Amino acid sequence: MSDEHSLPGRLAADLDGHFEELVRTFQDRLYGFTLRLTSSPQDAEESAQDTFVRAYRALQRYPKERIATIKLKAWLYQIALNVVRNRVRRGRLTQVTLDAPVSDSLASDAREDHPDQVVIGVEGQARMANALQKLPERYATAVVLRHVQGLSYEEAGQVLGQPVGTTKSDVHRGLRLLRAALEPELELDPVGEPIA
Numbered sequence: 001m002s003d004e005h006s007l008p009g010r011l012a013a014d015l016d017g018h019f020e021e022l023v024r025t026f027q028d029r030l031y032g033f034t035l036r037l038t039s040s041p042q043d044a045e046e047s048a049q050d051t052f053v054r055a056y057r058a059l060q061r062y063p064k065e066r067i068a069t070i071k072l073k074a075w076l077y078q079i080a081l082n083v084v085r086n087r088v089r090r091g092r093l094t095q096v097t098l099d100a101p102v103s104d105s106l107a108s109d110a111r112e113d114h115p116d117q118v119v120i121g122v123e124g125q126a127r128m129a130n131a132l133q134k135l136p137e138r139y140a141t142a143v144v145l146r147h148v149q150g151l152s153y154e155e156a157g158q159v160l161g162q163p164v165g166t167t168k169s170d171v172h173r174g175l176r177l178l179r180a181a182l183e184p185e186l187e188l189d190p191v192g193e194p195i196a
Contacts, residue, residue, distance in 0.1 A: 012068035015059055023052055029149060030080050036144045037084045039133060047087060051080040074158035081159055131181040139174030146171045
């Protein structure tokens, strides 16, 4: 894996020679981010690809000095967020059923050794994703950037185009709303009966 902190300097020196490195460095993270926002693997893949196309075109126009000092992570997430928002406005997102196949990212030996744990983990992820989808976009996006994608508050603020304090507030409010949405389920025992 490349050093993403020195990547802007390499892109400034040779955009075509290092753009593939940019894609390799950020493709999985941007796909994961757009998947959280769209809930559709197809839309997430198209959004991530569109992000890289837009990034390349923008970098072609930027002076070398600007490229050398760009904060790539926040800049790319901002482009990805705008791509997803534009796709939603145009109604180009596809619908995905809730009974879509489970990701193959789970290790096969984990499935064989502890299938009950795999099911619990998948169900928990599905509940969390469903709760995130029901949050207002402002809070869901802030929570995903900070706690799913691991951006700092400063980076998330740059992506969202808002002050760090506002971003912290949105993350805090989003987490509180998530907790409130998931609490009723947490107060039930494994059989679905309320805990006394």
